[in-house]
Amino acid sequence: MPPPPAAIGAAIADIDTPALVLELDAFERNLQRMTFAVRGAGVRLRPHAKSHKCPEIALRQVAAGAVGVCCQKVSEAEAMVEGGIQDVLVSNEVVGGQKLARLARLATRAKIGVCVDDAGNVAELERAARDAAAEIRVLVEINVGADRCGVEPGIPALALAQAVAAAKHLRFAGIQAYHGPAQHLRRVADRQTAIALATRKVRATKTLLEANGIPVETVTGAGTGTFLFEATSRVYSEIQPGSYVFMDADYNANEWSGFPDFEQSLFVLATVMSVPAADRAVVDAGLKASSVDSGLPQVVGRKGIEYAAASDEHGVLRIAPRAAAPRLGEKVRLIPGHCDPTVNLHDWIVCVRGGKVEALWPVAARGAMY
Amino acid sequence: MPPPPAAIGAAIADIDTPALVLELDAFERNLQRMTFAVRGAGVRLRPHAKSHKCPEIALRQVAAGAVGVCCQKVSEAEAMVEGGIQDVLVSNEVVGGQKLARLARLATRAKIGVCVDDAGNVAELERAARDAAAEIRVLVEINVGADRCGVEPGIPALALAQAVAAAKHLRFAGIQAYHGPAQHLRRVADRQTAIALATRKVRATKTLLEANGIPVETVTGAGTGTFLFEATSRVYSEIQPGSYVFMDADYNANEWSGFPDFEQSLFVLATVMSVPAADRAVVDAGLKASSVDSGLPQVVGRKGIEYAAASDEHGVLRIAPRAAAPRLGEKVRLIPGHCDPTVNLHDWIVCVRGGKVEALWPVAARGAMY
Numbered sequence: 202m203p204p205p206p207a208a209i210g211a212a213i214a215d216i217d218t219p220a221l222v223l224e225l226d227a228f229e230r231n232l233q234r235m236t237f238a239v240r241g242a243g244v245r246l247r248p249h250a251k252s253h254k255c256p257e258i259a260l261r262q263v264a265a266g267a268v269g270v271c272c273q274k275v276s277e278a279e280a281m282v283e284g285g286i287q288d289v290l291v292s293n294e295v296v297g298g299q300k301l302a303r304l305a306r307l308a309t310r311a312k313i314g315v316c317v318d319d320a321g322n323v324a325e326l327e328r329a330a331r332d333a334a335a336e337i338r339v340l341v342e343i344n345v346g347a348d349r350c351g352v353e354p355g356i357p358a359l360a361l362a363q364a365v366a367a368a369k370h371l372r373f374a375g376i377q378a379y380h381g382p383a384q385h386l387r388r389v390a391d392r393q394t395a396i397a398l399a400t401r402k403v404r405a406t407k408t409l410l411e412a413n414g415i416p417v418e419t420v421t422g423a424g425t426g427t428f429l430f431e432a433t434s435r436v437y438s439e440i441q442p443g444s445y446v447f448m449d450a451d452y453n454a455n456e457w458s459g460f461p462d463f464e465q466s467l468f469v470l471a472t473v474m475s476v477p478a479a480d481r482a483v484v485d486a487g488l489k490a491s492s493v494d495s496g497l498p499q500v501v502g503r504k505g506i507e508y509a510a511a512s513d514e515h516g517v518l519r520i521a522p523r524a525a526a527p528r529l530g531e532k533v534r535l536i537p538g539h540c541d542p543t544v545n546l547h548d549w550i551v552c553v554r555g556g557k558v559e560a561l562w563p564v565a566a567r568g569a570m571y
Numbered sequence: 572m573p574p575p576p577a578a579i580g581a582a583i584a585d586i587d588t589p590a591l592v593l594e595l596d597a598f599e600r601n602l603q604r605m606t607f608a609v610r611g612a613g614v615r616l617r618p619h620a621k622s623h624k625c626p627e628i629a630l631r632q633v634a635a636g637a638v639g640v641c642c643q644k645v646s647e648a649e650a651m652v653e654g655g656i657q658d659v660l661v662s663n664e665v666v667g668g669q670k671l672a673r674l675a676r677l678a679t680r681a682k683i684g685v686c687v688d689d690a691g692n693v694a695e696l697e698r699a700a701r702d703a704a705a706e707i708r709v710l711v712e713i714n715v716g717a718d719r720c721g722v723e724p725g726i727p728a729l730a731l732a733q734a735v736a737a738a739k740h741l742r743f744a745g746i747q748a749y750h751g752p753a754q755h756l757r758r759v760a761d762r763q764t765a766i767a768l769a770t771r772k773v774r775a776t777k778t779l780l781e782a783n784g785i786p787v788e789t790v791t792g793a794g795t796g797t798f799l800f801e802a803t804s805r806v807y808s809e810i811q812p813g814s815y816v817f818m819d820a821d822y823n824a825n826e827w828s829g830f831p832d833f834e835q836s837l838f839v840l841a842t843v844m845s846v847p848a849a850d851r852a853v854v855d856a857g858l859k860a861s862s863v864d865s866g867l868p869q870v871v872g873r874k875g876i877e878y879a880a881a882s883d884e885h886g887v888l889r890i891a892p893r894a895a896a897p898r899l900g901e902k903v904r905l906i907p908g909h910c911d912p913t914v915n916l917h918d919w920i921v922c923v924r925g926g927k928v929e930a931l932w933p934v935a936a937r938g939a940m941y
Contacts, residue, residue: 202572203646203938203939203941206941215669217667217669217670217941218667218941219940219941251883251884273883273884274884276573293844293884294844294845294853295844296842296843296844296845296855296899296900297587297588297842297900299585299587300587318845318847319845319846319899321899322899344847348848348851348887349845349847349853349882349885349887350844350845350847350853350885351845351847352847353847381882472666472667473666474663474664474665474666474720475664475666475688475689475719475720475721476689477688477714477719477720477721477722477723478718481718483664483719483720485666485940486940488862488864488912489911489912489915489940490940492858493864494858494862494863494864494881511864512719512751513621513643513911513912514621514643514644514663514940515719515720517718517719529666529689529691529692530666530667541859541883542858542859542883545859545916546915546916546938546940547938548938567938568573568916568917568918568937569573570589570855570856570859570860570884570916571573571576571587571588571589
């Protein structure tokens, strides 16, 4: 693991760049806002750790009321359990003997859940749980509109739930119903419509399972863009938002009326490394420092200066005619286009408060993709 | 550093996924093709290590005739020197006291070059070299059409070269003239035209410097898409291609007539983790396993199956009506859209030959961005 880009107590100007900087005040307010938003709704909060990959953040989410976290990968879940999280849902299918053996071993150390959408996978999961003498909680993932993983709602979900319920070392724990694309529909009304449709599918499936003697203790899903709708649906019992702790340019572009006012807390700190022309400067953060899959990063607080192009290690800033040009060596804050893959590029989160580095948190699950 | 995704001697089917897989036969042929292509052209080969970030590969490039490597970051250069490379050009500007102190220290251990495009930066570089009692080779970067870093050709380059030449602990080593966007112009003729224009600017600048008593020992630049044109320009003395060792979907989309027949040697190995519908399957490699900045990955050898969408940890495959559907658990090879940022997501390169894992090479400079 590379050394951190700053020392505790250092000024922001002394952070080596490019670096991932977290404004602790804004981050803590985001935690509180989420706690407050779900209080009284009767749903459990299980934030998604794929966004931060950082046990230090997961521990603070649990301290703020979360029941545990979600992960997408077994290795992510291992890092979270190693970091002190006792309840992890792998909100994803896990396929193959090596991974399932690790998942089952992890389930002997912590409360572990996983999703399924295939009967053969249920059988392979049952063998892994039996071999490890573990109990694994299993949720049937249903497709509520994302068209990614998941069986169709209704009968196919019932058949799979019955297979899980019949497996000796698995415990049927409920339904996973996450609608990814809905998170980034810009208009609140469109997100609400998408989740209303998803909720109808979930409710029908839950009713069908229960009519067949299979209690559905958990219905889980939701992201930062829609969680209020799932939380008030009376059918979801758990929500999985992740990005709310950080925010990003893509989420900031959503309309948010009625939602908590989550603040941008995460930044890529960059240094101006070249000022070769009056209308152009170059920073040392390109697409290996800030993922561009959902758009370019945005420059903070510099009127007339725009991040116009990313190459591997460079970001070209376009400077408008009368804008104050950045100086060589100056530090610039960027809002990442998409927080999750950006965090995954970094080994450290440099936590700042009042202009000083207060803590250095390892991105312990950085690159954890197995 | 996470453990490698396979053991030496393992079959490809036993590699945990997603994993970065290098076909050694194809990789070695690519090394030979480059050696052969530049033999007799009178230029030195200094491959770019930003593509692979792997000293094991750099050592093989040197064994195949390279004089050393290029890097983009001081921390990358440190990893290369640590790995046994004795001659590194940081083909980029380095700004700020911390980084320059490290660069100067490195120059006491190996032959180190760096680029400049600012007189203030030359002064700060001179102080760092003096403080470390190091000699640093300095190249003036000129803008030959990329509109990124670099002073304009001609007089601005002369002024900067004079500043370097006057600095006691710096050695003026020549001109950096890299044309990034030209690499990906699809037509060979368009790439040739762009490099012909760049070459005219380089030649005029070299002539001007030499007329002013500043010998230009090195002119360096070029990438995989254009290197033949720089190599035969009679003004470039060194070329910097990087991607040729691996190739990627973006480079494969170029027209290549007259160029060596570089082969795709690098793959992201993925596992089919969900087959929820007749027209859709999902693999476990999304945009945290294969960078999508230059387009989606491509599925190898599966007619009618296309990688249609990437999310953080998922890749959705679209299956054409009469195509043979992939089975759950099946391994699929993907050609990354862009090799450089894809390699930077992984900690290990799994080297295979004849269907078996032959070696495991650490991506030692993964995440080296300082």
